[in-house]
Amino acid sequence: MELSIGEMLxxxxxxxxxFGPDKLPQIARDLGQGVRKMRGAMEDVKTEILKETDNPVSEIKKEIERVKxxxxxxDPMASLNKEALAEREIPKVDLAADDTHEGPVSR
Structure with missing residues (x-):
């Protein structure tokens, strides 16, 4: 909204x-205080909105970091490696060298 010089005059x-020339300084002072209060209120609302919109975003970011x-x-290979190591640890018996082994029965 632009005012020309004639409109301002x-x-x-x-x-x-x-209002008369006596009350003009008081009116200007009150108007300035009103503008300052409005700016402060707008800043408070802006801060509150940013805080509220930032809160869910930060929670989502924390959840993403937790999942990462x-x-x-x-490590899915860790459990497979443990199983493979457990299988390797089973002692292998050489049946040819073992005299106690009777082997399959033949008829």
Missing amino acids: LVAVAIVVL KAAQDY
Whole structure:
């Protein structure tokens, strides 16, 4: 909204006529305080909105990090390797060298 110089002069003259030159400084002071309060209120609302919108995002980011860490810690080959090692640890008996082994029975 742009005001030309003529429009601003018309508003100034209307204010002086309506309120008088004695109250003009008080009106300007009150107007300035009102503008400051409005800016402060707008800043508070903006901060609150950013805080509320940032909260779910940060929770989602934390959950993503937790899943990434769990995925890095999970090693499917570890359980397979343990099973393979357990199978290797079973002692292999050489049946040809073992005299106690009777072997298959033949008829």
